[in-house]
């Protein structure tokens with residue numbers, strides 16, 4: 599009996615270990631092909647993802663979050679006019695040498711922390727703007743047979759534990775496909791993918807359907823999809839059956855919803871943290887203020903300025 603018990607224990611350990619291995623998420627796709635028309639004229643020559651929150655480009659926040667979650671391979675789905683992004687991830691030997699010789703070690707360290715390992719970054723071009731689903735599908739060949747993450751850099755999430763890391767940890771327990779989710783007002787639901795909820799257990803929401811940009815008043819819940827995903831290669835295979843969806847585009851939401859139809863698990867994860875919609879001007883400004891106030895080197899001066907602005911505005915009313 600003792601022998602049998604230990605064999606069973608070993609088998610259980612191996613199965614758990616096997617599951618962990620299968621659930622290792624080491625690749626992330628960053629869809630960055632969008633034209634960023636909402637930020638024209640800035641985006642005429644600067645990719646939206648290079649626009650800065652305080653002094654870091656949007657894309658750097660996404661990279662830092664991915665790294666914290668254990669991502670090792672970074673796949674950017676880009677488009678014409680986005681070469682500044684590729685340059686951003688290249689090393690800058692001249693700049694590094696100049697900073698080194700002038701003894702600006704703190705700046706040198708900041709610069710070096712943005713360097714990516716050789717071979718860790720891949721670029722795919724999306725030749726036609728056919729939607730988010732299509733952008734993700736462009737990276738299919740680089741994904742192979744492993745689960746992978748998708749990060750939309752427009753959704754910036756300030757959190758003690760980075761959002762993707764929270765999800766990767768939850769995913770070790772759940773498997774399936776997982777999307778970040780948060781509550782939005784009914785008036786805003788039609789700007790998002792929205793979850794149809796089966797049941798909830800703490801932060802984990804079991805999903806029985808997903809609708810991309812439901813017309814006003816038809817959303818199945820107030821839980822919206824936010825731009826962090828952990829997906830299986832099967833989701834990419836679903837695109838073979840998924841046609842064009844909301845807005846005439848190939849939607850990622852539809853390929854994930856097809857998992858539910860096929861009887862496989864899909865989960866929402868109610869992350870802890872504050873999300874900023876940096877795809878909109880108001881959201882970008884809110885993030886700028888919040889991130890500046892969180893910076894020890896700027897906080898006091900900036901807070902004093904905001905207080906002054908506020909009192910000037912009140913006095914004028």
Ligand code: G1P
Nearest residue numbers: 730753790791822823824825851
């Ligand atoms: C995309 C997704 C949508 C999701 C949103 C989150 O929409 O298609 O499901 O809710 O990101 O930001 P987009 O903002 O690109 O229209």
